[in-house]
Amino acid sequence: MSGFTEVVIDPIATTGVLSAKLWIRRGSGDDPLGQRGGHQLLGSVLSRGCGPLDHVQLADLVEGCGAGLRCDTHEDGILVSLKCTQNDADRLLPILGWMLQRPHLNPAQIALEKELSLQALQRQQEDPFQRAFDGWRQLAYGKGPYGHDPLGVTADVEALDQNQLIALAAAINDGGSVLALSGTIPEGLQDILQGLGDGEPQASSQGESAVDNGSQKLGQTSTLNSVETEQVVLMLGQATLPHGHPDDLALRVLQAHLGSGMSSLLFRRLREDHGVAYDVGLHHPARQRSAPFVMHASTGVERAQLTLELLMRSWEELLDSVIEQTDLDLAMAKFRGQLAHASQTTGQRAERRAQLRALGLPDDHDRRCVDQLNSLSGVALKTVALQHLKQPILSLCGPASSLSMLESVWGDGPFHSAEA
The missing domain is CATH 3.30.830.10 (Metalloenzyme, LuxS/M16 peptidase-like)
Incomplete structure (x- = not known):
């Protein structure tokens, strides 16, 4: 499985702080029908064990360094955010590669994150603003990529299991990924990244993204x-x-x-x-x-x-x-x-x-x-x-x-x- 498709380095004078953003080009817009919410659930589980670290060891490593790590799923991609000191970069940056290549997808952690997703969906249904936007989105995009919230749909999320997440994870980097680093760049960065970003640069799918207004129902406004x-x-x-x-x-x-x-x-x-x-x-x-x-x-x-x-x-x-x-x-x-x-x-x-x-x-x-x-x-x-x-x-x-x-x-x- 290939690593990062592109690496962008943005040196900025800071007091030894480094921000890393990994954008994986597969988001909720790539959820298969019947699995709406799959990429959001996958994204949330990525930080619950990967590579040689289980969820406890991963949390201990990140928190022990005083760093921050989170995953957010958007319509167009999964965004993994890491903020740490330059001195801890050699210990923490490999986590981003492991998330792409070796996620654990532990059934217990999937069940935990799945329950959190269902609770969030329930809260959304109690919010008139969210309900109005969901209605607009469904009418504007129908079953198109933007026709549902990244959190998914309750019935689909309830049916998601480990096998489906394994299939999504196997294709997670098919569209490529971008790692951007900004701040104080640590010495020996190339050595740190070596072996994590072995993918060949791929053409972006921007040219293929024609203006697509989904499947709005004719006459319904x-x-x-x-x-x-x-x-x-x-x-x-x-x-x-x-x-x-x-x-x-x-x-x-x-x-x-x-x-x-x-x-x-x-x-x-x-x-x-x-x-x-x-x-x-x-x-x-x-x-x-x-x-x-x-x-x-x-x-x-x-x-x-x-x-x-x-x-x-x-x-x-x-x-x-x-x-x-x-x-x-x-x-x-x-x-x-x-x-x-x-x-x-x-x-x-x-x-x-x-x-x-x-x-x-x-x-x-x-x-x-x-x-x-x-x-x-x-x-x-x-x-x-x-x-x-x-x-x-x-x-x-x-x-x-x-x-x-x-x-x-x-x-x-x-x-x-x-x-x-």
Whole structure:
């Protein structure tokens, strides 16, 4: 079994601290049907014994060095994070290779992590925000790679066993992996890594990740999730573009304009001008395939109709109006600030470098985006919106009586009849 496909080294002057991020290019988007949640469960078990160390010995080694080790499963990959001192790197970095090549997958540890996953899924069902997003995601992506939460689906997780995880682990590095190191690089690093990263560089699958909006049902533009509560959660959005697509930068500027900070359009309109929302924002994460671009708001039952009308109006303005230059300048300044803020720590730097490589993007992708900002105009943003944001879908979670009324408002609006 091959080791790391790529190694990225980012020397930064620190007080002897090293951050390592291993991005494995297989995440919940690669869960087989009937095994949704499999890669999340696999990721959680990787740190419970690998190579020559069982779960107790592994914990003792990491904690004895005062280090931190964790695994997080995302839609596009499993991210293993290690933070330690440069003096302990020779003892701890081999763990990352063992996770790829020699995971233990002990049945007792699988059962423990499986129970934790089921508890987390139960908590999600008690969260109206999560239920609204699950409804939106299922309508937008159907049975596609992004159609379920990385945690999985309760029925599938309950059925997972050691044999299925063994099969997933055997293919864990089929898509390749990226190890990014940032901070004080220890002497003799090549010797430490020798034998762990013997794989040949592989081409990224970015070129194969065509814009794929899943399997949205024809003609269906809304989904309702009835919960007897005084709160209504609204999500309005569309599956859009992969990270790195030529039009993605324009969408990220629109994200900053709509949902970044208290000066954003949604915050000012819904919170300050009308006082209708407890929480408001816009979700547009970096994804290998078609990323969600979703406005979200939570409000009281009595203000739900106005909240929906304001969200619809804000979305319609993206298609009908050109952003004023002052608002565009502010959005661009926010975008630059977000990039700077997200690269302050060694952990952030290593994670971003690993993510960019995993997505098949150059190391200086963010700098190139900043350089391209000046070429964007309000007209260009409107053009991108008209091309990629014409078919939003709505997800609602709240009491049945409110949902019925809101569905009627949505049906009378400009989007419900858009061709899927």
